Amino acid sequence: MTLKDAEEGKEYIIQSIHTDDDELNAFLFSLGCYSGEAITVVAHRRSGCTVSIKDARYNIDTLLAEAILI
Numbered sequence: 001m002t003l004k005d006a007e008e009g010k011e012y013i014i015q016s017i018h019t020d021d022d023e024l025n026a027f028l029f030s031l032g033c034y035s036g037e038a039i040t041v042v043a044h045r046r047s048g049c050t051v052s053i054k055d056a057r058y059n060i061d062t063l064l065a066e067a068i069l070i
Contacts, residue, residue, distance in 0.1 A: 003049060003065040006041040012070035014039055019067050031058060039070065 006012055014037050019025055028034065032054040042050040048061040060068075 001070055003039070003041060003051065003060070003068045003070060004044075004062060006049075006070060008041050008043060011038050011040045013037070015069045017068050019064075024064075031056070033068070039068070 003012075014033065014035055016035055017025065017028060017033070019028075033039065037053065040052040042052050042057060045059070048059060049065050050057055050059050052058075
């Protein structure tokens with residue numbers, strides 16, 4: 001299941017992230033978004049979703065939400 005399909009307010013554990021961009025992977029890692037980390041979808045938006053990682057909130061677009069497997 002991807003973040004796009006996740007239920008709002010429920011905590012999930014990131015299983016893997018599938019992107020072909022090493023720079024994007026490094027950026028996500030710096031935010032704390034990596035395999036084994038807890039992530040919560042705060043709200044789904046038309047252009048993506050708002051997620052909570054390590055007590056911080058981020059807006060991510062739909063393509064990235066589909067790349068994060070939970």
